Amino acid sequence: MFKATVIIRRRPSILDPQGVAVEKGASLLGLSNVKETRIGKFIEFVVDANDKSAAEKEVNEYCNKLLANPIMEDYEFKLEKI
Amino acid sequence: MKPNFGVVVFPGSNCDYDAYYVIKKIFGFEVNFLWHKDKDLQKSDIIILPGGFSYGDYLRTGSIARFSPIMQSVIEFAQRGGIVIGICNGFQILLEAGLLPGVMLKNKSLQFICKDVYLSVANSETVFTKDIPTGKILKVPVAHGDGNYFTDENTLKELVVNKQIIFQYSSKDGEVTEKFNPNGSAMNIAGIMNKEGNVLGMMPHPERCSDSVLGKTDGALIFNSVINNFLIEV
Numbered sequence: 001m002f003k004a005t006v007i008i009r010r011r012p013s014i015l016d017p018q019g020v021a022v023e024k025g026a027s028l029l030g031l032s033n034v035k036e037t038r039i040g041k042f043i044e045f046v047v048d049a050n051d052k053s054a055a056e057k058e059v060n061e062y063c064n065k066l067l068a069n070p071i072m073e074d075y076e077f078k079l080e081k082i
Numbered sequence: 083m084k085p086n087f088g089v090v091v092f093p094g095s096n097c098d099y100d101a102y103y104v105i106k107k108i109f110g111f112e113v114n115f116l117w118h119k120d121k122d123l124q125k126s127d128i129i130i131l132p133g134g135f136s137y138g139d140y141l142r143t144g145s146i147a148r149f150s151p152i153m154q155s156v157i158e159f160a161q162r163g164g165i166v167i168g169i170c171n172g173f174q175i176l177l178e179a180g181l182l183p184g185v186m187l188k189n190k191s192l193q194f195i196c197k198d199v200y201l202s203v204a205n206s207e208t209v210f211t212k213d214i215p216t217g218k219i220l221k222v223p224v225a226h227g228d229g230n231y232f233t234d235e236n237t238l239k240e241l242v243v244n245k246q247i248i249f250q251y252s253s254k255d256g257e258v259t260e261k262f263n264p265n266g267s268a269m270n271i272a273g274i275m276n277k278e279g280n281v282l283g284m285m286p287h288p289e290r291c292s293d294s295v296l297g298k299t300d301g302a303l304i305f306n307s308v309i310n311n312f313l314i315e316v
Contacts, residue, residue: 014232015266017192066149069142069178071185072232 001048002055006077008041008068043067046082055079085312087113088126090156090172092147097133097169100289105130108292109305118150128165128312129156131172133225133287143186143228144174153179165209165312166281170226173273173283182276182283183241184233189226190266196225198298199264199286201272202252205245208275210282213307219256220249220300222286224264224272229285231267231274238268249273249284 010016016038023037049055059077068075087105091098098115105113114124123129137146147153153175160166160181168176176182189195201220203211214220233241241247249272252258263270265285273284288301 014187015190017188017190021192066145067141069145069185071234072187 001046001082002052002079003082004045004047004055004059004077004079006041006043006045006059006063006067006075008043008063008073008075010038010040010073014072040073041067047079052079052081083313084111085127085309086125087111088116088123088129089113090116090118090129090131090152092118092134092136092150092175094136094138095132095134095171097171097287097289100287101130101132101169104289104292104302104305108302109309111309116152118147118152121151121155123152123155123159126159126164128167128308129159130289131156131166131168131175132289133170133172136171136175139171139228142178144171144176144178147171147175148179157181160276160281163278163280165308167210167308168281168283169287169289170224170229170285173285174228176281176283181281182274183237184231184274186228187230187232187266188228189230189264194225194227195229195264196223197264198223199272200252200254200256200262201249201286202256202258204247204250205275207245208248208279208282209311210248210275210304210308212311214303217256218300218303219252219254220286220303221254221291221298222288222301223290223298224286226265226285229265229267231265231271231285233268241271241274242269244277246274246277247271248275248282249286 019037026034250270291298292302
């Protein structure tokens with residue numbers, strides 16, 4: 001079994017209005033050095049597979065078909081044997 | 083032949099009864115609800131994916147609905163040339179299902195927008211717009227948080243070349259500029275169709291302005307056009 005942790009990021013070229021809004025909060029807090037806030041997703045789950053390449057295949061399919069939208073997002077993941 | 087309509091119901095759909103009412107009571111055609119767990123399209127000739135918040139909009143709008151059993155039948159139906167109209171969340175589902183190109187981002191303002199907008203008809207030679215009087219600017223309400231249409235430059239060019247852009251946000255006189263863009267959509271896009279011309283996605287809600295009792299009826303022009311022209315097209 002593997003524990004998978006996935007991070008999904010919006011492509012750098014795509015505006016992230018949520019990040020912009022949150023950063024306004026930062027400036028209200030007085031954090032004047034904070035820049036380029038981007039908001040993504042962190043997803044974790046367990047893959048019940050025996051070897052790492054089978055687990056990777058499954059995670060890639062999950063990410064490509066459902067968790068991320070390749071038109072606007074990139075993903076990366078880590079697998080940890082448990 | 084009178085068309086049979088099907089209105090898909092997902093958990094979280096909330097404009098399904100509005101669409102049903104317009105087809106049944108305003109136009110007097112047969113219409114069935116199509117439950118998301120079923121696969122049977124009940125001999126529908128025209129399928130409507132209604133607005134709402136299918137599966138709570140979790141992950142991304144429309145991303146989970148596209149995997150429901152009924153959508154597998156809807157996708158096959160669309161690929162065979164069947165008429166599919168996705169309204170608001172229905173449009174978002176069509177994008178996630180790959181029946182239309184692109185993706186919806188959060189509105190540029192970050193605000194949920196609920197108001198009447200004006201739509202300029204960008205292509206009058208479609209099954210969805212053929213019977214709309216030339217030059218008519220439609221007044222139709224929008225109600226969405228994620229209506230900011232985005233796609234890459236090449237796809238956008240293709241949409242233009244293939245005349246797939248159907249509706250654009252405009253002034254009441256038909257001026258299509260950034261000033262009249264409510265959500266940041268590329269090229270003020272409010273509605274597009276597929277290359278084949280049988281699948282329409284639009285963010286504004288024609289089903290909310292088709293009954294004269296509500297004081298607005300421009301939405302009926304779209305349904306009317308589909309009803310009159312779908313046989314010729316398929």
